[in-house]
Every structure is written in C-alpha cells, then in structure tokens.
Amino acid sequence: MAIKLGDIRLRRYKVGPGMIFIWIVGALGLAVAAWRWVVGLGPTTNLSDHRGWGIWISFDMMAGIGLAAGAFTLAAVVYIFNLKKFYPLVRPTILTGFISYILAALTLLADLGFPLRIWHLMIYGNIHSPLFEIGWCVMLYLGVLLLEFSPIVFEALHWKVPLKIIHGIEIPLMIAGITLSTLHQSTLGTMLTILPYRIHPLWYTPLLPVFYYISAIAAGLGMVVFESYNSARTYGYRFELKLLSSLTKAVPWLLGLYLVLKIGDLVVSGDYVYLLKGDLASVLYIIEIMGGVVVPMLMFADPKTRNTSNGIIWAAFYVMGGLIMNRINSALTFFHGALYLPAWSEIAVSVGLTCLGIIMFDAAVRFLPMFPEPTAEVSEK
Amino acid sequence: MPINRRDFLKTAGAGLGGLALVDSPIAQLEVQAKQVEANSQASMLYDATKCVGCRACQVACKSRSNLPPVTDPERIWERPLDLSADTWTLIKLYDGEEGTSFVKANCMHCVEPACASVCPVAALEKTEAGPVVYHAERCIGCRYCMAACPFGIPKAQWYSNAPKIQKCDFCADRLAGGERPACADACPTGAINFGSRQEMLDVAHSRVADTERYVGTVYGEHEAGGTDVLYIAGVNPHLLGLPELDERSLPSIDWPYMKAVPWVVGIVGAFLTATYFYTHRNEGKEVHDGH
Numbered sequence: 001m002a003i004k005l006g007d008i009r010l011r012r013y014k015v016g017p018g019m020i021f022i023w024i025v026g027a028l029g030l031a032v033a034a035w036r037w038v039v040g041l042g043p044t045t046n047l048s049d050h051r052g053w054g055i056w057i058s059f060d061m062m063a064g065i066g067l068a069a070g071a072f073t074l075a076a077v078v079y080i081f082n083l084k085k086f087y088p089l090v091r092p093t094i095l096t097g098f099i100s101y102i103l104a105a106l107t108l109l110a111d112l113g114f115p116l117r118i119w120h121l122m123i124y125g126n127i128h129s130p131l132f133e134i135g136w137c138v139m140l141y142l143g144v145l146l147l148e149f150s151p152i153v154f155e156a157l158h159w160k161v162p163l164k165i166i167h168g169i170e171i172p173l174m175i176a177g178i179t180l181s182t183l184h185q186s187t188l189g190t191m192l193t194i195l196p197y198r199i200h201p202l203w204y205t206p207l208l209p210v211f212y213y214i215s216a217i218a219a220g221l222g223m224v225v226f227e228s229y230n231s232a233r234t235y236g237y238r239f240e241l242k243l244l245s246s247l248t249k250a251v252p253w254l255l256g257l258y259l260v261l262k263i264g265d266l267v268v269s270g271d272y273v274y275l276l277k278g279d280l281a282s283v284l285y286i287i288e289i290m291g292g293v294v295v296p297m298l299m300f301a302d303p304k305t306r307n308t309s310n311g312i313i314w315a316a317f318y319v320m321g322g323l324i325m326n327r328i329n330s331a332l333t334f335f336h337g338a339l340y341l342p343a344w345s346e347i348a349v350s351v352g353l354t355c356l357g358i359i360m361f362d363a364a365v366r367f368l369p370m371f372p373e374p375t376a377e378v379s380e381k
Numbered sequence: 382m383p384i385n386r387r388d389f390l391k392t393a394g395a396g397l398g399g400l401a402l403v404d405s406p407i408a409q410l411e412v413q414a415k416q417v418e419a420n421s422q423a424s425m426l427y428d429a430t431k432c433v434g435c436r437a438c439q440v441a442c443k444s445r446s447n448l449p450p451v452t453d454p455e456r457i458w459e460r461p462l463d464l465s466a467d468t469w470t471l472i473k474l475y476d477g478e479e480g481t482s483f484v485k486a487n488c489m490h491c492v493e494p495a496c497a498s499v500c501p502v503a504a505l506e507k508t509e510a511g512p513v514v515y516h517a518e519r520c521i522g523c524r525y526c527m528a529a530c531p532f533g534i535p536k537a538q539w540y541s542n543a544p545k546i547q548k549c550d551f552c553a554d555r556l557a558g559g560e561r562p563a564c565a566d567a568c569p570t571g572a573i574n575f576g577s578r579q580e581m582l583d584v585a586h587s588r589v590a591d592t593e594r595y596v597g598t599v600y601g602e603h604e605a606g607g608t609d610v611l612y613i614a615g616v617n618p619h620l621l622g623l624p625e626l627d628e629r630s631l632p633s634i635d636w637p638y639m640k641a642v643p644w645v646v647g648i649v650g651a652f653l654t655a656t657y658f659y660t661h662r663n664e665g666k667e668v669h670d671g672h
Binding site for chain 1: 525543654
C-alpha cells in the first residue's frame with residue numbers, strides 16, 4: 001500500500017465479514033441521521049411533547065459516557081497512583097474513551113433540535129444548569145483526550161518536539177482529565193436531581209451524582225476488560241488476563257460501596273416500600289441490582305473467576321449491563337411521561353453510531369502503532 | 382417514613398456539597414427577600430368558578446401570537462386537545478364526581494422556574510417583571526426544559542428542522558407596554574384577573590373564604606416555590622390537571638450541587654496532585670541521583 005508516513009501505515013489485519021457488516025450498518029445509521037437533520041425529529045423519532053428524551057439520551061449519552069469512564073480511571077491508576085504495570089492497557093483505553101466521547105458528541109448532534117448551534121454553549125452560559133457544566137466538561141475532556149492520544153500519532157510520525165511538549169504537560173493533563181471526568185460523570189446524575197416528579201422514587205435520590213460516579217468507574221473498568229478481549233480476539237494480540245485480573249480487583253470494592261449506599265439510601269428515604277409493590281419497576285430494579293451489581297461484585301471478588309478469560313469477560317458484561325440498565329431505567333423506562341418505544345430510525349442511528357465507533361477503533365489499530373508489534377520495524381531517524 | 386425526603390436531601394446535599402450550606406440564616410433571608418420581590422411581579426388569577434368556557438382567551442392568544450389553528454382530522458374544527466407548540470393556552474373541562482369545572486391551561490410562570498434554571502444556554506429567562514420568556518436565537522434544542530417543567534408546559538415544534546420551544550410568554554411585550562395579557566383582556570366574565578402577585582393573592586384569599594363556592598386552596602401560592610399564575614376553583618385543583626407538588630422550588634434542589642463545582646475541582650485537583658507527589662517521591666530522588 002502506498003499509505004505510509006513514518007509508522008502510519010496500513011497494517012494488514014484480515015477484514016472479516018463482521019467488519020464489512022459493521023461498515024454497512026454504520027453507513028446506514030449515518031444516512032438515517034442525515035435524514036433526521038433534513039426533516040426534523042417529529043417524522044423520524046417517537047419523541048413527543050410528553051416524551052422529550054429517548055434512547056439517544058439515556059443509552060447513547062448517559063450509558064455511553066458512563067462506559068467511557070475507564071479512560072480516566074486508568075489514567076489515575078497509572079499516572080497518579082503510579083501503578084506502572086498497567087501501562088500496556090493505557091493506550092487502547094484512552095482510544096476507547098476518545099471514541100466514546102466523539103460518539104456522545106455525535107449523538108448529541110443527532111438529538112439536538114439545533115445541532116449547528118452546539119457552540120452556543122461556549123458563548124451563552126448558565127451556571128445553574130447541570131447540562132451547561134456537562135457540555136463544557138465534555139468539550140474540554142475531548143480536547144484532553146485528543147492530547148492524551150496524540151503521542152501515539154507523534155511517535156508514529158517520529159515527531160520528537162511535539163512528543164516532548166506533550167510529555168512535559170502529561171501529568172497536569174491527566175489531572176485535568178480526571179477532574180473533568182469526576183465533574184461530568186457525577187453531574188449526569190445531578191442532571192436528574194432537578195426532576196423529582198419525573199424520576200421513579202426507586203431511582204430518584206439526592207445521591208444520584210454519587211451513584212452515577214461510582215457505577216461509571218466500576219463499569220468503565222469492565223469496559224477495559226471487554227475492549228482488551230475484543231482487541232485480542234480480532235487482531236490476534238495477547239489477552240492481558242493477568243493485568244486485567246489485577247486491575248479489576250478494585251471492582252468488588254466499588255460495587256460493594258455502591259450497594260451499601262444504594263440500600264442505605266432506600267432504607268433512610270423510606271423508598272424501599274416501592275420494592276414491595278411487585279410492579280415492573282420493582283422487578284427491574286431488583287434485576288438491575290442483582291445482575292448488574294451483586295453478580296459482577298461476586299464474580300470479580302472470586303479469584304478463580306477473575307483469573308479465567310471466560311470468567312472475567314462475563315463479569316465485565318454483567319457490570320457493563322448493570323450500568324446500561326441503570327441509565328435506561330432512571331432516565332427512560334421509569335421517567336414519567338408518555339408511553340415510548342424507540343422508532344426504528346432511532347435504533348438505526350444508535351446502532352449505526354456504535355458501529356462507527358468500532359470502525360474508528362479498527363482504523364486506529366490498522367493505521368497506528370496501538371499495540372506492541374513484534375514484527376514492526378524500528379526506524380530511528 | 383422515618384426521615385422524609387426533604388430532610389434527607391438537605392442532609393445529603395450539605396454533606397455532599399461540603400460547603401453548600403442550604404439552611405444558613407443568610408440563605409433564609411435571601412428566600413424572604415425573594416418572596417417580597419416575587420409578590421410585586423405580574424400575576425394572573427384564574428377563577429374557575431367564573432369561567433364559562435367561551436374560549437375567547439384561546440382565540441385572543443392565537444391571534445396575538447400568530448399561532449396556526451390545530452384542527453380535528455377532517456380539518457373542520459379548530460380543536461386542540463392539549464397544549465402544543467401551536468396552542469399556548471387551552472380551556473379544558475373537568476366533569477366528574479366532584480362536580481364540573483372549566484380550567485385554563487398555560488405556563489405557570491414560576492417564581493423560580495425549573496426550565497430557566499436547567500437551560501444550558503439561558504434561552505429561557507425569568508424576567509424581573511414576572512414573565513418567563515424564550516430567546517429562540519439562543520436555543521440549542523436540548524429539551525431539558527421540557528423534562529424539568531413539573532407542569533409539562535414547554536412544547537417543541539417537532540415537525541420543523543429548526544424546532545423552537547414554544548409556550549405562553551405572559552404577553553411580555555404587551556406587559557412592557559402597559560397592557561394586560563391578551564387572554565385576560567379578552568375574558569368577558571372576569572375569570573382571568575391580572576395584577577401584581579400580592580394583589581392577586583389578596584383577591585384569591587378573600588374569594589376562597591366563601592367555602593360554598595371554592596375549595597379553599599389557592600393553587601400556585603406555594604407549589605414548586607410559588608407561581609405567578611394562580612388558580613382558585615370549586616373543585617380540587619388536582620382534578621383539573623394541576624399536579625400535586627410540594628413547596629420547594631426545583632432549582633433549589635440541584636443548586637447545592639452546582640455550587641459545589643469549584644470546590645470539587647479544587648479538592649479533586651489537590652488530592653490528585655498530592656497523591657502524584659506522594660507516589661512519585663522516590664522516583665524524583667532517583668532522577669536527581671542519576672543526573
């Protein structure tokens with residue numbers, strides 16, 4: 001191939017039928033998004049005056065950003081807590097985070113009534129608005145992630161000066177990223193605290209910001225496992241089981257704290273009475289807590305499960321599923337409003353953007369030295 | 382419940398925000414000052430017992446704001462069934478066990494509106510005069526206002542690809558020119574009264590003293606921290622589609638968290654920096670030794 005600039009060159013991984021399918025679905029999703037921009041939200045979604053937010057907000061935005069928390073968590077572990085052995089996980093995790101935030105921004109563009117005015121967040125402000133804070137944090141964090149990711153590109157290009165500059169500001173950059181993430185991950189919960197009459201009492205609590213923050217860290221670590229597994233399977237790299245097992249030792253502590261606070265909150269507020277109702281909300285709440293918190297907590301706590309590829313991956317699925325379910329339950333299913341099922345076009349955009357994320361990850365792996373390659377020629381200038 | 386939600390919220394909010402003192406004496410004084418200010422704002426009192434359901438207010442509203450008709454499927458009747466982007470006020474009817482009553486639906490113009498509080502670009506604004514107005518040119522179309530409004534008032538132009546948020550603006554332009562709102566002006570029976578919030582509260586309380594005719598409550602006096610649109614009626618207001626809300630204003634719930642943002646930045650930043658230097662204390666030495 002002619003494409004070669006430093007170490008930026010096409011690495012010849014096999015393109016399977018799965019990847020071709022993902023390309024097609026991604027393209028369809030973008031086409032549907034374009035259609036939505038032309039004709040508006042009414043004809044293309046099942047949203048209405050009594051249901052202003054659908055799956056794009058609860059799944060793509062809230063769950064998507066939550067699952068991207070691995071990037072800042074790992075940054076803290078490696079750069080701040082100085083646990084250098086986890087370094088091999090850093091680059092793909094930062095890439096995953098970067099892509100997740102790009103996707104969140106794209107979803108927002110699909111969802112906003114005036115997508116071309118998204119920059120208004122920069123010139124008109126309202127410090128009372130949680131969304132204003134989230135908007136700023138996400139914009140800034142996208143910049144931070146771009147800078148955190150840039151050394152990979154600079155290395156591949158053998159650009160020493162920019163590399164040196166980035167390396168010089170590396171620690172302040174990481175601290176900024178972790179702080180921004182702490183803010184917006186929790187503020188996604190704060191966003192719902194002003195909706196006491198919308199959110200079901202089982203999910204509505206003044207501790208929402210705390211719950212959103214802790215669950216994002218736990219599920220973000222699950223996402224690191226999932227992404228490593230996927231890279232290993234797709235591109236034939238070694239699955240870093242030992243490292244991941246060691247890293248996810250923290251998950252039971254996080255989920256344990258989460259569980260204790262959750263139960264304590266229900267007892268103190270008296271909202272546990274809603275659990276005794278036996279309606280859909282109580283059933284889904286219990287499934288969410290058992291399947292998304294208790295099960296992965298026990299799985300990650302058990303070394304035998306954690307130390308096997310199958311065990312750790314399933315545990316990761318459970319904790320990620322728990323976060324997705326929590327965001328959808330709190331911000332969609334039991335969000336007071338008109339009955340809503342997503343339109344096919346909403347699902348198409350949602351799935352299409354997820355495929356676009358996979359395509360971006362694939363492209364990065366193909367063109368950039370994302371993983372240590374035994375065969376890569378080391379060219380020194 | 383052993384501890385009610387409000388108390389728990391205050392405790393948790395104070396604990397979480399650390400320095401966000403929700404109940405300090407200064408905060409209470411501020412609340413009192415706000416109340417005085419609020420009572421000089423423009424206000425409407427809708428007296429359901431005087432309303433005959435003629436819908437003159439609806440017509441006046443549409444013609445003043447140039448809103449297109451909302452018709453039945455045969456396109457014969459102008460027949461909106463609910464508030465929408467094209468219908469900012471609507472006369473509805475309750476006809477049930479507790480009697481019969483008309484009710485006029487429209488924006489409540491909260492003293493502390495949740496919609497304006499959550500808007501990330503301040504497209505919705507609570508003016509000093511009272512009306513909650515919309516600056517369309519700022520709006521990004523996030524629809525947080527629609528989620529936040531406890532009365533379900535802001536509506537979107539779903540079938541436009543530049544979908545403005547629409548709702549009653551209390552005829553802010555007419556008010557500024559010394560006129561009454563179009564609906565109040567059009568009302569032939571005196572069901573829609575207009576004046577300062579204090580005046581309207583006085584009228585409302587003197588009227589509801591007649592317990593034969595009224596159910597005794599002035600809806601909007603305290604709900605969600607108080608609204609500039611007030612209701613008195615012969616049937617329970619909750620039957621008229623006015624939701625049961627407690628007295629706290631919605632922006633007061635999340636403000637302690639938002640106020641804590643600079644503290645979170647400071648504390649997290651300081652913690653990370655300190656941790657970094659602690660965990661790297663030996664490395665620094667090695668580097669110095671090496672050089």
